Amino acid sequence: MxxxxxxxxxxxxxxxxxxxxxxxxxxxxxxxxxxxxxxxxxxxxxxxxxxxxxxxxxxxxxxxxxxxxxxxxxxxxxxxxxxxxxxxxxxxxxxxxxxxxxxxxxxxxxxxxxxxxxxxxxxxxxxxxxxxxxxxxxxxxxxxxxxxxSAVVRQREADRSLRAAAEAAQHARTERLRLERLEQLRDGPSPIEAFNAANPVPDLLAHYGYLRAGASCDWRSPMQTSKSYATRAASDWWVSLSASDASSGLGAVSRAGAAYGDAFDLFVHFEHGGNRETALRAVLAGLWEGGSC
Known part of the structure; x- marks a missing residue:
């Protein structure tokens, strides 16, 4: 019929x-x-x-x-x-x-x-x-x-393992920075902490040309050559399974090859060509105000 x-x-x-x-x-x-x-x-x-x-x-x-x-x-x-x-x-x-x-x-x-x-x-x-x-x-x-x-489940579990390892590395990095901050015995948040608190990761992803998969937590990087949504983000961290992102110098890279980072890492890469020192100077000088610097 x-x-x-x-x-x-x-x-x-x-x-x-x-x-x-x-x-x-x-x-x-x-x-x-x-x-x-x-x-x-x-x-x-x-x-x-x-x-x-x-x-x-x-x-x-x-x-x-x-x-x-x-x-x-x-x-x-x-x-x-x-x-x-x-x-x-x-x-x-x-x-x-x-x-x-x-x-x-x-x-x-x-x-x-x-x-x-x-x-x-x-x-x-x-x-x-x-x-x-x-x-x-x-x-x-x-x-x-x-x-x-199936190859589908093998891919799914490989993706999950990569994300889990990268998320763990990012959380460990955040905790290490927090402890270092405590050891410095300074009043108030560090410039990077203040920047991250004021700039949710999804906002910066959208600002830098990432495409979101509907209302999900997954995004497509402007550096990707594939049509998949290889970046997964929360309010204060992101993890990318894109080889293009990892090879670009964006954020840090886990042992398994996944890129990861926070809002400041996005700012460093897209606004200052990966130069963390000049990005920090810009933040300290108050040049970053809601999406422009």
Missing amino acids: APPCVPKDNARWFIASSYAQPDARSHAAQAERGTFWALPVDVDSGNPSLEAVEAALMAVLGDVRWLVYSSRSATEDARKWRALVPLEGPLPGADYADTQAAFFALLDAEGLACDPALTRPGQLIYTPNRGAFYTYSLRSDPPRLTLTA
Whole structure:
């Protein structure tokens, strides 16, 4: 049976989770209570062919079951795709965002840029809906994807390990600076502490041209060559898995190769070309005032 042809506002949608209570569209609720049974993909840019989408999926996942179909707004000159990869076992909501981010990073390495909105657990997935251009490919014979044995989970766990090590290094660095500060027996906060307190990391990321993945904690560095969101940030620290960031001299670099730092590290790199001494002089001189110096 052919799919319907209706305006997007009337199109059918679902969330690939067994949690279906009134708050099921809440990202937080799905992350806490959801159980997911498919990995969705949304490709709205790059105009890839159906064959290119399938080749990327095959390279990342191997011989598994999937459905790929063109989206309602696709045309022959601007092809857009959605894909669904059913899972053999459940994926806890707490692991969904990191799993999708790892999946999309692997697809990006194969030349397929995915919409990061689908890293959010409560994001809607639209079912097939015919537009001016509609085609699809269904692989129903291969088995469902076993995540635990997949490259996706290996990538996810590698990313988590890198972030954890870099976060630990940044926290240790902060504590070391705090203890050094106590030993100096000076009144009031140090210039760097004062700068960090006045400049939340997300504000500076936006100021320096980072692109945020929706309302998440993940950002894309202006120095990245890939389309992934390799920087994760809190109010007072950031960690980047981008090799471009690590090689640029931004912040510090962990033994595993992840870059990390705080707001002042961003200021040093983007405003003073990595010269920490001149950056500190600028702060001491009061030249930094809410995003300009």
